Amino acid sequence: MLHRLESPPVFRADLARSVRLFSAFRKEQTDPEFFYGVLARDTVGQLRSYTDLDGAMVLDVGGGAGFFGEALRAAGARVMCVDVDAGEMTWRTGKPPEGAVLGSALRLPFQTGSIDLCFSSNVLEHVPDPVAMAEEMVRVTRPGGTVFLSYTNWLSPWGGHETSPWHYLGGHWAARRYERRHGRRPKNLYGESMFGVSVATAVRWARHQRAAEVVDVLPRYLPVWTKHVVRVPVIREFLTWNLVLVLRKR
Ligand SMILES: C[S@@+](CC[C@H](N)C(=O)[O-])C[C@H]1O[C@@H](n2cnc3c(N)ncnc32)[C@H](O)[C@@H]1O
Secondary structure (H helix, E strand, O other): OOOOOOOOOOOOOOHHHHHHHHHHHOOOOOOHHHHHHHHHHHHHHHHHOOOOOOOOEEEEEOOOOOHHHHHHHHOOOEEEEEEOOHHHHHOOOOOOOOOEEEOEOOEOOOOOOOEEEEEEEOOHHHOOOHHHHHHHHHHHEEEEEEEEEEEEOOOOOOOOHHHOOHHHHOHHHHHHHHHHHHOOOOOOOEOOOEOOOOHHHHHHHHHHOOOEEEEEEEEOOOOHHHHHHHHOOOHHHHHOOEEEEEEEEO
């Protein structure tokens, strides 16, 4: 008797998916397990549209509590996760996620060309040198391997994170306002743990570096038919929300 192997659902970046993601996002603060679970499963589907995950060696850069690592492992990948902050890695379960390494995205403690898929979600805007992080991700990826780099750009409606939308009036001002209102500094502090990274900066870097071919540049959470917005200077800074760069190492 023949058994058909169940294949994963085809990833579709349609309007219904964007609505699902944005409504899940409303629970990010109150129910992170739910929100990150939804996002991580969605991301696995998206990653599968670029590369085979089964048996792949994946590095999750700035992987924090390991939501993405968990979903990637469930999809058959072998996952390592690097993060600079032990607290971020342990807040969820009291211990670091499987395969976790303490280290910096700016100097990844991995050999050149050792990773099949180098992945990062919402970390680039938290490092003081985003280009150095992107170059490190390309360095550790093997020739033919994939880099998936996604981050919230500064002029996105969520660019200021918990200080949004006041970041439009300036990151320091938004941080002071947050402190006045909440009696504590924001976790994502402009100039210290959150930096303004534009869409233009990342796209320019991707187009000019020579180590990898650019496979895709797209707004992560938006329907695929909005994709060309990332080509329109100025407008893209406000409408992209979250930029994804997909590269293939040469
Ligand atoms: C917004 S969280 C995202 C966590 C995870 N990627 C996710 O989406 O669930 C940002 C993460 O980046 C990590 N991070 C910040 N600077 C870093 C650096 N230089 N190297 C590695 N990780 C860093 C933080 O510790 C934190 O876990």
